[in-house]
Amino acid sequence: MKQLNLRQKLRVKEETRNFYNGIFIDLGELVIFTGNVVRQLFQPPFEHRELVKQGFLLGNKSFALVVVTGFIMGLVLTMQMNPILSDFGAQTLLPGVIAVSMVRELGPVITGLICAGKISSGIGAEIAAMRVTEQIDAMEVSGTRPLSYVVASRVMATTIVVPVLVIFADAFSLLGAFLAVNIFEDTSTTLFMNRAFSMLGFIDLFPATLKTVLFGFFIGLIGSYKGYTAGRGTESVGLSANSAVVASSLTIFVIDLIFVLITSIL
Amino acid sequence: MDREKVIEIEKLYKSFREKHILQGIDLILHRGENLGIVGKSGIGKSVLTKCIVRLIEPDAGSIRVLGTDVVSCDGEELNELRKKVGYLFQGGALYDSMSVRENLLFPVRRTQFVDRKHEPEELIERSLRSVGLLDAIDKMPSELSGGMKKRIALARTLILKPQIILYDEPTTGLDAVTSGEISELIQQIREEYQTAAIIITHDMKCARIATDTIRIMKEGIFVREGTYDELSQSQEKEIRDYFI
Numbered sequence: 131m132k133q134l135n136l137r138q139k140l141r142v143k144e145e146t147r148n149f150y151n152g153i154f155i156d157l158g159e160l161v162i163f164t165g166n167v168v169r170q171l172f173q174p175p176f177e178h179r180e181l182v183k184q185g186f187l188l189g190n191k192s193f194a195l196v197v198v199t200g201f202i203m204g205l206v207l208t209m210q211m212n213p214i215l216s217d218f219g220a221q222t223l224l225p226g227v228i229a230v231s232m233v234r235e236l237g238p239v240i241t242g243l244i245c246a247g248k249i250s251s252g253i254g255a256e257i258a259a260m261r262v263t264e265q266i267d268a269m270e271v272s273g274t275r276p277l278s279y280v281v282a283s284r285v286m287a288t289t290i291v292v293p294v295l296v297i298f299a300d301a302f303s304l305l306g307a308f309l310a311v312n313i314f315e316d317t318s319t320t321l322f323m324n325r326a327f328s329m330l331g332f333i334d335l336f337p338a339t340l341k342t343v344l345f346g347f348f349i350g351l352i353g354s355y356k357g358y359t360a361g362r363g364t365e366s367v368g369l370s371a372n373s374a375v376v377a378s379s380l381t382i383f384v385i386d387l388i389f390v391l392i393t394s395i396l
Numbered sequence: 397m398d399r400e401k402v403i404e405i406e407k408l409y410k411s412f413r414e415k416h417i418l419q420g421i422d423l424i425l426h427r428g429e430n431l432g433i434v435g436k437s438g439i440g441k442s443v444l445t446k447c448i449v450r451l452i453e454p455d456a457g458s459i460r461v462l463g464t465d466v467v468s469c470d471g472e473e474l475n476e477l478r479k480k481v482g483y484l485f486q487g488g489a490l491y492d493s494m495s496v497r498e499n500l501l502f503p504v505r506r507t508q509f510v511d512r513k514h515e516p517e518e519l520i521e522r523s524l525r526s527v528g529l530l531d532a533i534d535k536m537p538s539e540l541s542g543g544m545k546k547r548i549a550l551a552r553t554l555i556l557k558p559q560i561i562l563y564d565e566p567t568t569g570l571d572a573v574t575s576g577e578i579s580e581l582i583q584q585i586r587e588e589y590q591t592a593a594i595i596i597t598h599d600m601k602c603a604r605i606a607t608d609t610i611r612i613m614k615e616g617i618f619v620r621e622g623t624y625d626e627l628s629q630s631q632e633k634e635i636r637d638y639f640i
Binding site for chain 2 (some may be wrong): 175261264265267268269271272273274275279393
């Protein structure tokens with residue numbers, strides 16, 4: 131292996147240090163950005179129309195993908211679990227197991243990841259393009275507070291829309307599971323639903339819902355942050371979209387881990 | 397009688413890493429004055445105007461705009477000040493998801509701008525009439541030519557009735573006829589709205605038509621000041637070269 135000379139070693143060390151410093155600087159800036167955005171959420175004028183518009187656009191954009199994914203997840207999960215549960219003679223538990231796994235874990239996380247890929251990157255790219263074409267600057271210099279109009283409305287929209295999408299994903303996954311169960315045996319809708327919901331409790335629903343609200347908040351926030359702090363060149367649009375997906379996806383896993391740890395303690 | 401100073405800049409410095417862009421700029425702009433700034437590309441003309449509205453934070457020096465210390469004022473004060481200072485960006489910076497009407501209505505609505513004499517719709521029509529583009533009111537920015545975009549951006553700037561307008565290369569990328577029209581428009585706006593202006597330009601026709609005095613910027617400072625006629629007939633070839 132080729133040995134690095136001292137200058138190269140120093141450069142690698144410097145770059146590594148810059149990389150780690152960069153992460154902490156990014157985190158610090160994100161905290162300040164979050165504070166500013168949260169403050170804007172309570173400052174008039176409130177952009178109800180923009181909130182509804184963004185909510186509709188963002189939800190509409192991901193709806194088809196989310197429900198199809200949910201449906202397939204339910205279908206596949208049921209088909210794979212049915213033989214395993216049959217071996218133990220526990221087939222009747224199948225709807226409940228699917229419901230719990232989808233509502234508690236898979237529905238929120240899979241929907242969160244889809245939204246990170248579609249919504250967060252979209253927001254990142256859109257705001258970065260506004261930054262590159264000086265539209266954000268134009269808003270700032272006219273005293274129109276772009277953080278409130280552009281960012282707060284999108285963050286609010288994703289915070290509302292992502293939990294709704296998760297509900298649809300869960301519902302369609304149960305539909306997929308119902309169809310898959312009916313491949314193996316005749317089960318009525320009522321019986322399937324009774325079995326599915328009999329295993330769901332408050333401890334499953336509450337953390338899962340709270341988790342999806344946080345997913346939505348951070349998907350909007352990280353996308354907006356990456357776009358808002360984009361550089362001036364056109365390449366920064368792609369970079370913002372890309373880094374928004376990576377950071378949002380990681381954040382989803384971290385939030386999920388924290389929730390799992392808390393609920394397992396409770 | 398001395399005219400009121402609307403912008404006062406003293407010893408302004410700005411660097412980006414090791415590149416020293418502004419190196420002790422001093423500038424005074426009086427009410428009703430149109431000041432042109434010329435100089436080579438990349439020497440910091442736009443950085444200077446962006447520092448005036450604190451889109452870029454200066455490293456050192458003082459900037460007073462309409463009596464407010466721009467460098468030390470807080471967010472609310474800065475917001476209030478910015479409403480009184482219009483900024484025309486090189487590319488127009490129209491909000492591309494909004495129609496022309498919405499582009500003009502946006503700052504009025506967001507800043508809760510109140511004009512006792514006119515309703516917002518009247519303000520929009522008046523501003524569009526000032527730039528001669530009332531017909532474009534329902535168009536989207538993507539349907540407009542470069543010159544139209546600049547005019548609409550100017551109308552958007554005018555709608556808040558600014559006391560100062562900063563023009564960042566208002567005629568760049570436009571044909572000679574449209575450039576001439578925009579330059580005339582800048583003069584008309586001064587008369588109609590009683591504004592003071594800083595006009596950054598490479599277009600000497602624009603400098604001749606739209607400015608009262610011109611400053612030449614070189615290596616982060618102003619090296620000459622004078623009227624178009626004085627500078628274009630300077631004894632120094634280097635100065636005359638800017639006006640060819």
